Amino acid sequence: MTRSLTADELVDATTEELATYLRSGAINTRALAESLDYEGLDIDDWARLKRIHFCLSEDVHEFIAKLPERVRRIKTENQRQHVNTQGEVRGSINWSGTLRTWADTGYADRSRFVCDTPYTEYDIAENRVLKRLLWHIHRTVTTDLRGVKYDWRRQYWTGNQIDRFDRLYKHNVHLNRIAAGQQITVTDQDLTAARRSRLDLYTDAYELLDRYQRLQADRFDPDITKLLTETLIIPASEPTLFELFCIFRILRYLNDETTGVQLHPIAGETTALAQLETDDRRIEVYHDQNGAIDFHETLNPEIVPEHSTFRRYQDALVDYTDALRGLTGAEKDPVLYRGRPDIVIEIYDTSSSNDELVAVLIGEVKYSSRAQTFRQGLEELATYRRFAHYDGYIVDNPNVPITSLLITNGYSTDGIADDITHLNGGDLRTADVAVLRSFATNLLTSTPTIGS
Incomplete structure (x- = not known):
């Protein structure tokens, strides 16, 4: 029986992959912010998300815990x-x-x-560094984190800790004699003075503010990726992590196994999570949370189905929307079907002036080893395949091949299917997965051999 990835293994594997792609600058951080599923936070702002990660780090927590005692010995001239x-x-x-x-x-x-x-x-270089740092932390924990009622927030910042820090920041006689944090511009000379200080209060403040500035500038040095990956993973749901892990592993095979392909930094306003290019191919990778593909079919009441079962289903949808409108006032068209694949990879031929779509991968990911969940994913994927070629959802040309992957976490299958390939998440951790290696090699041709 295929072994499932444990939660700890999933965190370690996703952390490793994420750190690699963040350092390379090849991940669309706007799309990543939308993909990360935080309870209690509705955030698609990468800069704001990074501020939260910074304030969740252990170093920041320790710095604020020591602040009440340290601030009594604040430096003055x-x-x-x-x-x-x-x-x-x-x-x-x-x-x-x-x-x-x-x-x-x-x-x-x-x-x-x-x-x-x-x-x-009080308006000296070291205190300007300190107050600017405290302003960044204060606005984040009081504005972004205080209202979050979930356990993951309390693991880092309890309500009492936020309240104590809020009182200290607003009412401490020493901090109040320093200019307001939002009005301070920290210079290189200020940072140098704090770095050279003999007081731990200021050397620690320098290190944290320097780290914060590099984080916001997307300078993914080793300590920055360590900060992000240590705090990034914990609040996210395991199914979302599993989806990102699968995407990152497929990216690795595309990048490593295909001659001439390279990850490219995302430019412009695309919602693609990542993009790879060769001299004559462009590969765009989308995740469910940010993909532009949404299969959506509304009901046309004027078309009456011939089969009695379909007529009853149509009548039930109309009854539902009528009742919803009467009870809530919501206007909603009857929807026959709505769905979105977890992973979509589109391959374009860029050798001519008009980029031509030459191959598509649709992936459905299920963080489960249950047979029922496997069958659900299989049914969803089979439906996506049918919709992908219909009415221009993804592919206008019926000759463009569609590869379909169903990835589960530990469910075993012995047979094969003509149109769908089943993989296990645990297999993706090995150095050589034959089906993915072959898939990566064939993606850059117009006729992929797997699942097409």
């Missing part, structure tokens, strides 16, 4: 400012300034003094 006084002395008298003031008034008023008054300066 003693300065003196010239103050004109009337009838009083504040600090030491600046006699040269005072004598000039008396001379300007003809020595008529000797109760006026110029004093060198001491004051404590």
Whole structure:
């Protein structure tokens, strides 16, 4: 019996693949943000998602936990400012300034003094770095995370921790004497001063702010990919992770097993998760959450089916939409069918001026080893194949071959089917999967041999 991937194995495998593609810059991060399934968050903004990952990291958590004690020893500079006084002395008298003031008034008023008054300066380089960092963290945990009621958020930030940090940030007498975080512009000189500080408060603040800036700039250095993958995986659902893992492994075979193909950074506003190119081919990879393909067929009440069963089904759909409209006011057309494949890979011939679609892969992924789930996926995939060639959903030309893959997590099959190939997720972890190696080799021809 084929062994299923465990949750821990899935996390490790997906982390490894994700780190590779993030560092290469070959993954569309906008599409990735939509694909990651977080409970309680409706986020398709990659920059915002990265801020959340940053605040979920253990280093940030430890920094905020130590902040109440550390901020008591915040660094300041003693300065003196010239103050004109009337009838009083504040600090030491600046006699040269005072004598000039008396001379300007003809020595008529000797109760006026110029004093060198001491004051404590908080607006120094190290504190600007600190306050800017704290502003990034504060706006994220109070705006993006506080309202999330799911267990994964409490694992990182409990309600009490958020409230304590909120009070400290808003009301601490030392932090309040530093400029507002959103108004601070941190310079390279500020960062250097914090990096060279003898206080851990500032060296740690420098490291975190530097990491945050590189993260937002999509500089996927090893520590950045480590941060992302450590926090990226935990809140996501295992079925979504399994889908991404399958996509990444197929990408690896496409990239490694096909001569001349290379992953290319995504440009423009495409919803493709990844794109590969050769001299005369372009391969676009879509995931369910961001794919443009959506099979959607509405009912035409004027067409009456001949078969009595189909007529009853049509009547039931009309009754449903009428009842929905009456009870809720919602206007909704009767829908005969709606579905979307988990994976779609489109191969275009770019050798001519008009890119021509020459092959398509449709994939359905089921994170299950149950026979019932396997049969459900098989039925869905068979339906997708029929719709793909119909009415221009994917393929206008009926001669364009469609490859169909059903991937499950541990379900075993012994036979073969003419139109659909079944794979197991566990098989994708091995170094050589013959069916995928052959699939990758044949994808760049107009007549793939697998499932076509």
